[in-house]
Amino acid sequence: MRQVALNTHISGRFNIELENLRNSVMAMGGEVEQQLADTLKAIANNNPGLAETVILNDLKINSMEMQIDEECLRIIAKRHPTAARVKIPGISTGSSTFS
Numbered sequence: 716m717r718q719v720a721l722n723t724h725i726s727g728r729f730n731i732e733l734e735n736l737r738n739s740v741m742a743m744g745g746e747v748e749q750q751l752a753d754t755l756k757a758i759a760n761n762n763p764g765l766a767e768t769v770i771l772n773d774l775k776i777n778s779m780e781m782q783i784d785e786e787c788l789r790i791i792a793k794r795h796p797t798a799a800r801v802k803i804p805g806i807s808t809g810s811s812t813f814s
């Protein structure tokens with residue numbers, strides 16, 4: 716019974732981590748959409764000031780991307796299966812003896 720509760724707890728935390736990651740990706744996507752719209756406006760209206768703003772805002776998006784990458788790596792490192800739990804069809808993890 717305790718094992719089930721532990722699995723649910725771990726799974727719940729994992730789901731929260733994934734949801735937070737998803738929210739970060741969606742926020743970055745929104746920023747990218749705005750950048751694209753501003754880029755098109757800057758080109759259409761020959762607006763160098765807006766173009767400069769787009770260039771400066773790109774640093775924010777790059778930072779968001781790096782944070783997302785770091786979070787992905789953290790989740791993978793924290794949640795990766797151990798070798799004992801990995802099951803590959805056709806491969807036995809038991810020891811064999813040679814005569």
